[in-house]
Amino acid sequence: MSVEQEVLTRSEQVYSPLGNYLRTVSPREDAAMSFSEVEEVISRPLPRQARQNVSWWDSVPKKPQSRAWLRADRRASVDLSTETVTFIFAVFQRGWSVEQLKRMRSDWLTFARGELADPRRLSHVELGWWEPHHVYLLHYPADAAYKVGITRVDSTRIAKLTGSRGRLVDRLEVANRWAALVVESHVLELVWDAWKQPDRFATGDQGETERWSDWLVPPPLSVVRDSLTEDQKSPGWEMSVFRRES
Structure with a gap:
């Protein structure tokens, strides 16, 4: 099932433009972005927690924002002091056996x-x-x-x-x-x-x-x-x- 065919929750839809952008970046390159650039892509301010808590950027599928970059096969590495995040190419796999x-x-x-x-x-x-x-x-x-x-x-x-x-x-x-x-x-x-x-x-x-x-x-x-x-x-x-x- 393609991303376009998947039924996204309302929260996921907020961050889906970020995932769409990350798919345009070559897998051989890291995607480094300032928080302002992320806000420009999603056309809204990031929540306060994004600037205060490193855990907001955890790459776990239970978080709607995380699913945006995980679906693009990226993991987030954040630096709150400089308000920058780097999305590193990494294919997410889950071990449901x-x-x-x-x-x-x-x-x-x-x-x-x-x-x-x-x-x-x-x-x-x-x-x-x-x-x-x-x-x-x-x-x-x-x-x-x-x-x-x-x-x-x-x-x-x-x-x-x-x-x-x-x-x-x-x-x-x-x-x-x-x-x-x-x-x-x-x-x-x-x-x-x-x-x-x-x-x-x-x-x-x-x-x-x-x-x-x-x-x-x-x-x-x-x-x-x-x-x-x-x-x-x-x-x-x-x-x-x-x-x-x-």
């Missing part, structure tokens, strides 16, 4: 099952993790992909992730986040063969690592839940505990 994700998900599943087996601990009640949750399945036709995820039943996350590009295919309510994690993990176990590598600039907050090609159609979420007969015997499976109102 299915093996790493499988290990991480396995750890999460083990922890969730531990919480369900001994609900007396009531871990993370203050975060709403023992409140009812939805496991949801989305389809993105343009990307030929499915996505599974979990969220509290009172959350707007499903609507945000669906947007204009996605469609809610299935939704299942369970008693708490731990039970939701078990169902979600089992869905992923069924679809790892079709897992889709996330974009190298994915931040993770859109659930990019829980997507797979839609040639593999998952079973209904209720069928997945009903297959988890041993998990449903756990004392905490049907247990909901709500946060106290302040």
